Amino acid sequence: xxxxxxxxxxxxxxxxxxxxxxxxxxxxxxxxxxxxxxxxxxxxxxxxxxxxxxxxxxxxxxxxxxxxxxxxxxxxxxxxxxxxxxxxxxxxxxxxxxxxxxxxxxxxxxxxxxxxxxxx
Numbered sequence: 001x002x003x004x005x006x007x008x009x010x011x012x013x014x015x016x017x018x019x020x021x022x023x024x025x026x027x028x029x030x031x032x033x034x035x036x037x038x039x040x041x042x043x044x045x046x047x048x049x050x051x052x053x054x055x056x057x058x059x060x061x062x063x064x065x066x067x068x069x070x071x072x073x074x075x076x077x078x079x080x081x082x083x084x085x086x087x088x089x090x091x092x093x094x095x096x097x098x099x100x101x102x103x104x105x106x107x108x109x110x111x112x113x114x115x116x117x118x119x120x
Contacts, residue, residue, distance in 0.1 A: 004050035005057075010077065014043065014088045017059045017075050025112040036103070038092040041070065045088040049079075056080045063113050069094050069102045071113055 022028045022038065031037030051057055057077055064072035075088040094105045105113070 003052055005053050005055075007045075007047065010045055010047070010051070010086055010088070011043070013057055013059060013077060014045065014075050014090070017061045018073060018090055018092075021061050021073060025109065027109060030106075030109070031097075035097040037095065037097075038071075039095040039097075041091040041093050043088065043090045045086055047086050049083060049085050051077070051079055051085050057085070058082075064089060066105065066110060066113055068104050071105065 018040070019028070022031075027037050057079065060076045060078070062074055064074040066072075070091060070093045073090040073092065075086075075090070076084060077086040077088070079085050093102045094109075095101070096103045
């Protein structure tokens with residue numbers, strides 16, 4: 001209505017970035033096969049400047065930390081002019097949906113997560 005993207009849409013962009021990251025690292029395949037994978041513990045977004053509608057958004061996503069059972073994703077949202085419009089941080093827990101409990105991140109995924117570049 002005001003020519004800018006609503007704050008809820010930022011979280012939709014962040015969710016798409018998160019799911020894309022899971023696909024790139026193979027975490028989605030693990031879930032589909034074994035019902036084991038990341039679950040979102042928390043997310044937050046710091047709005048810096050508005051994204052305008054219509055327009056485009058580019059998102060950089062990278063690992064911010066890796067612990068025993070959890071890891072963090074950092075997202076940076078840029079407009080079509082390359083200006084940083086928002087930063088977001090997710091905390092994810094590696095989870096066994098069969099046992100309903102968190103579990104250590106398997107080494108193969110820990111290695112895949114560590115090889116991905118951080119925010120650009």
